[in-house]
Amino acid sequence: MTAHPASKATPSGxxxxxxxxxxxxxxxxxxxTFGFSFPLATPVAAQxxxxxxxxxxxxxPDETVIIRIARIEMGQGSLTGLAQLVAEELDCDWDKVRFExxxxxxxxxxxxxxxxxxxxxxxxxxxxxxxxRRGGAAxxxxxxxxxxxGWGVPTGECTVAKGVITHTPTKxxxxxxxxxxxxxxITPPADVRLKDPAAWTxxxxxxxxxxxxxxxxxxxxxxxxxxxxxxxxxxPKACPVHGGTLKSFDAAAVAGMPGVKHVLKVDDETVAxxxxxxxxxxxxxxxxxxxxxxxxxxxxxxxxxxxxxREGLTAETPFVGNAIGDAKGTLAGARRVIExxxxxxxxxxxxxxxxxxxxxxxxxxxxxxxxTQVPEAALAAVSAAAGLxxxxxxxxxxxxxxxxxRRLQTDYLTMATRIARQVxxxxxxxxxxxxxxxxxxxxxxxxQCRLRASxxxxxxxxxxxxxxxxxxxxxxxxPGLMTAKGDPLVFQGLTPGGEMALGYTxxxxxxxxxxxxxxxRPGAWRGVNLNQNAIYLECFIDELAETAGQDPLAFRRTLxxxxxxxxxxxxxxxxGxxxxxxxxxxxxxxIAQVMGFGSYVAAAAEVSVADGQLxxxxxxxxxxxxxxxxxxxxxxxxxxxxxxxxxxMLYGECTVKDGRIEQENFDTYNVMRLDEMPAVxxxxxxxxGFWGGVGEPTIAVAAPAVLNAxxxxxxxxxxxxxxxxxxxNVS
Amino acid sequence: xxxxxxxxxxxxxxxxxxxxLLWVIREHVGLTGTKYGCGIAQCGxxxxxxxxxxxxxxxxPVSAVGPDQAIVTIEGLGVPKPxxxxxxxxxxxxxxxxxxxxxxxxxxxxxxAQNPNPSxxxxxxxxxxxxxxxxxxRVLAGVKHAAERMRG
Numbered sequence: 001m002t003a004h005p006a007s008k009a010t011p012s013g014x015x016x017x018x019x020x021x022x023x024x025x026x027x028x029x030x031x032x033t034f035g036f037s038f039p040l041a042t043p044v045a046a047q048x049x050x051x052x053x054x055x056x057x058x059x060x061p062d063e064t065v066i067i068r069i070a071r072i073e074m075g076q077g078s079l080t081g082l083a084q085l086v087a088e089e090l091d092c093d094w095d096k097v098r099f100e101x102x103x104x105x106x107x108x109x110x111x112x113x114x115x116x117x118x119x120x121x122x123x124x125x126x127x128x129x130x131x132x133r134r135g136g137a138a139x140x141x142x143x144x145x146x147x148x149x150g151w152g153v154p155t156g157e158c159t160v161a162k163g164v165i166t167h168t169p170t171k172x173x174x175x176x177x178x179x180x181x182x183x184x185x186i187t188p189p190a191d192v193r194l195k196d197p198a199a200w201t202x203x204x205x206x207x208x209x210x211x212x213x214x215x216x217x218x219x220x221x222x223x224x225x226x227x228x229x230x231x232x233x234x235x236p237k238a239c240p241v242h243g244g245t246l247k248s249f250d251a252a253a254v255a256g257m258p259g260v261k262h263v264l265k266v267d268d269e270t271v272a273x274x275x276x277x278x279x280x281x282x283x284x285x286x287x288x289x290x291x292x293x294x295x296x297x298x299x300x301x302x303x304x305x306x307x308x309x310r311e312g313l314t315a316e317t318p319f320v321g322n323a324i325g326d327a328k329g330t331l332a333g334a335r336r337v338i339e340x341x342x343x344x345x346x347x348x349x350x351x352x353x354x355x356x357x358x359x360x361x362x363x364x365x366x367x368x369x370x371x372t373q374v375p376e377a378a379l380a381a382v383s384a385a386a387g388l389x390x391x392x393x394x395x396x397x398x399x400x401x402x403x404x405x406r407r408l409q410t411d412y413l414t415m416a417t418r419i420a421r422q423v424x425x426x427x428x429x430x431x432x433x434x435x436x437x438x439x440x441x442x443x444x445x446x447x448q449c450r451l452r453a454s455x456x457x458x459x460x461x462x463x464x465x466x467x468x469x470x471x472x473x474x475x476x477x478x479p480g481l482m483t484a485k486g487d488p489l490v491f492q493g494l495t496p497g498g499e500m501a502l503g504y505t506x507x508x509x510x511x512x513x514x515x516x517x518x519x520x521r522p523g524a525w526r527g528v529n530l531n532q533n534a535i536y537l538e539c540f541i542d543e544l545a546e547t548a549g550q551d552p553l554a555f556r557r558t559l560x561x562x563x564x565x566x567x568x569x570x571x572x573x574x575x576g577x578x579x580x581x582x583x584x585x586x587x588x589x590x591i592a593q594v595m596g597f598g599s600y601v602a603a604a605a606e607v608s609v610a611d612g613q614l615x616x617x618x619x620x621x622x623x624x625x626x627x628x629x630x631x632x633x634x635x636x637x638x639x640x641x642x643x644x645x646x647x648x649m650l651y652g653e654c655t656v657k658d659g660r661i662e663q664e665n666f667d668t669y670n671v672m673r674l675d676e677m678p679a680v681x682x683x684x685x686x687x688x689g690f691w692g693g694v695g696e697p698t699i700a701v702a703a704p705a706v707l708n709a710x711x712x713x714x715x716x717x718x719x720x721x722x723x724x725x726x727x728x729n730v731s
Numbered sequence: 732x733x734x735x736x737x738x739x740x741x742x743x744x745x746x747x748x749x750x751x752l753l754w755v756i757r758e759h760v761g762l763t764g765t766k767y768g769c770g771i772a773q774c775g776x777x778x779x780x781x782x783x784x785x786x787x788x789x790x791x792p793v794s795a796v797g798p799d800q801a802i803v804t805i806e807g808l809g810v811p812k813p814x815x816x817x818x819x820x821x822x823x824x825x826x827x828x829x830x831x832x833x834x835x836x837x838x839x840x841x842x843x844a845q846n847p848n849p850s851x852x853x854x855x856x857x858x859x860x861x862x863x864x865x866x867x868x869r870v871l872a873g874v875k876h877a878a879e880r881m882r883g
Contacts (some may be wrong), residue, residue: 075828075829075864076827076832207822208821209826212821212824213821215828215833216809216817216820216832217808217813218804218806218833222830224767249866258747277754277759278767279751280747294815350863351829351830351863352766352831352861352862353766353828354767375861400827404863435770525874547796632824636827636869639865640864642865643863643866643867647863655874665769665771665773666769666771666861671863672860672865673867674855674858674870677871679868
């Protein structure tokens with residue numbers, strides 16, 4: 001034993017546990033020693049634990065305001081936004097605000113007092129804003145009443161600012177911290193009035209994130225970092241052909257390797273090596289002789305999948321997402337039909353943090369420390385895999401190192417629980433390799449689209465038939481959403497109304513879908529089906545503008561005359577890029593718009609193409625999410641969404657050979673880096689009256705705006721992504 | 732026993748020679764701030780300083796590191812007071828999920844040690860770490876902000 005290196009490990013974030021108001025998952029500060037001694041994992045009760053004012057708010061005697069966050073934070077910043085909304089109605093001092101995470105078992109025990117914790121569909125803020133604001137307002141009301149009772153005065157004579165309560169007639173003051181102890185027992189008013197957003201002083205402001213500090217010094221404990229005394233590490237490998245099974249493995253061949261404790265069958269398709277460290281488990285797993293039964297999909301390839309999906313472009317289908325007039329009849333009689341086929345490949349979420357979770361199973365109880373986007377579903381999955389009632393299970397949720405939809409599915413938690421169940425009493429951290437993460441993803445579905453349209457004598461679109469063919473996410477991952485005719489999610493951005501409404505009026509319109517499901521397992525990937533639908537339609541609208549001999553913006557204005565909110569963001573993006581003035585020599589521009597997840601978004605891109613090399617110089621993105629809770633976080637989400645969307649456009653492609661995904665790591669699944677990052681200028685135009693999402697919508701306009709600019713620069717229409725496969729040299 | 736010098740302290744660990752430095756740091760020394768992202772030196776989440784040079788520790792066998800070579804991890808960077816890069820990152824709220832940021836900070840601090848006044852192009856060329864949240868714009872601004880702080 002020698003001296004300790006500098007170590008500042010602290011808990012991964014405060015959290016609420018069943019035992020009260022506790023701080024920390026456990027990696028206690030400064031306790032690291034060498035060898036295999038691990039920091040304590042048992043939560044330690046916070047000093048001076050304070051009673052809660054209500055489910056959302058705890059105020060300590062030292063005036064620290066702890067706001068409970070039920071939705072999951074995975075980088076999107078909603079943790080801070082939700083705290084702002086509570087703090088706004090609470091009228092507390094923002095500088096005193098801290099956060100605490102809610103665990104799903106606690107939520108269940110308290111009758112779902114925190115509502116749903118599921119975090120997806122850009123719903124964290126818009127789906128919770130009403131009840132979290134009411135929570136803040138109710139806490140304010142009982143705190144004021146507690147102060148008034150203490151003074152023996154009417155509550156109506158008391159006011160509060162930044163957590164300091166004043167009895168106006170006598171100018172006496174007290175604080176939230178001083179009265180919080182008695183406020184919790186007061187019954188809150190049946191109804192509270194929420195502030196007009198125009199009067200907000202905390203919400204709506206670009207305040208700093210609450211969850212930054214421990215991300216900068218290495219002390220935030222993510223799922224892969226979790227450690228417990230006596231913990232083992234399991235590394236799994238599933239049949240690389242989805243749907244195949246595990247036939248046999250030769251555990252004896254690796255039993256003597258360093259650190260190896262167990263080689264386990266996890267389920268019908270998965271084996272895992274359990275060792276004292278990840279590296280030793282992975283090394284043994286790589287050496288483990290495994291025989292797979294690859295099953296009926298062993299010969300499937302990208303080519304066979306493409307043919308299967310292509311067949312759906314012309315097949316009969318009953319599943320219609322939007323229909324007006326008689327598109328097929330009009331096209332049959334049209335003098336000229338403009339037609340194009342587009343395609344979008346499989347994508348992997350590839351979050352920086354691979355899947356991991358730590359589980360301790362005993363015959364009485366199952367405890368999990370791990371990240372998930374769906375805490376309630378995760379608890380149900382753990383309960384099922386543990387063979388224990390949900391009331392005997394607990395999940396300590398964690399902030400996540402990126403997720404983008406991958407952890408909307410609970411397969412890895414089931415797997416981790418099944419492993420730990422075979423090693424009773426021993427905490428086991430299951431951790432995937434990047435390769436496993438790439439092969440066993442839940443992929444952005446593959447689709448193709450055939451668009452056919454005709455123009456009338458004035459050059460306006462008189463008919464459009466948009467046929468989408470391809471994979472359903474819902475039938476695999478969310479079967480409850482399926483209708484008798486199909487998966488309604490496939491029409492995102494194309495529906496007649498609602499939160500994903502089409503922004504064009506076309507007199508004869510048919511948008512339909514033929515479901516074709518290859519064996520590759522799909523999942524919701526940031527932006528979901530809005531991504532390819534916006535590419536298909538926005539690029540094709542550009543093709544129609546070109547055929548009509550019109551400017552792409554002017555052409556859209558005509559189609560969008562009945563859709564002022566869609567048009568407003570498009571105009572803002574176009575103005576931002578300087579659409580009305582020609583670009584510098586060698587530069588070209590493109591635009592795109594869509595509505596998704598309740599928000600109206602548009603983008604304008606300026607690019608150049610020299611010697612076949614694309615350079616994206618500028619992006620102007622405009623978004624109308626109704627209300628903006630934190631402009632700085634909206635800016636971060638919108639800017640970041642372009643990296644995600646443009647990475648897919650430039651490089652993203654998971655191909656299939658011999659039934660398995662071919663790309664196993666970032667060397668073959670490339671993503672955008674800093675050197676390619678364009679300047680992204682973010683315009684927010686919150687028009688009020690509705691609440692839209694922010695994390696996803698703008699991804700969908702990234703690729704079509706750039707692809708339309710690529711056409712303007714080169715005359716080449718890119719209809720099959722990714723762009724890396726396309727020669728942009730102008731011959 | 733393998734001897735290493737981590738964050739100024741001498742460390743002895745019992746590991747196989749081919750164990751990548753990353754896993755020695757994370758699993759044997761117990762410093763989990765340095766992240767695993769890819770295992771093939773592509774993403775930079777595992778970046779540490781080796782004798783002051785930004786080094787991807789996931790593909791570097793521990794046997795290739797000498798006992799006196801100075802290994803600095805994120806836990807040893809901002810000691811006793813935060814590094815200007817960490818301060819700049821806090822000021823500009825660079826992090827989103829934060830997972831890649833420790834590697835970003837290690838890469839940025841090593842860059843600034845070599846080049847106190849990097850141009851945008853220098854930063855774009857030198858910081859090749861992957862961030863899936865897409866913080867690149869703020870990373871660029873953060874490096875420049877830190878450079879200004881360091882120049883005083």
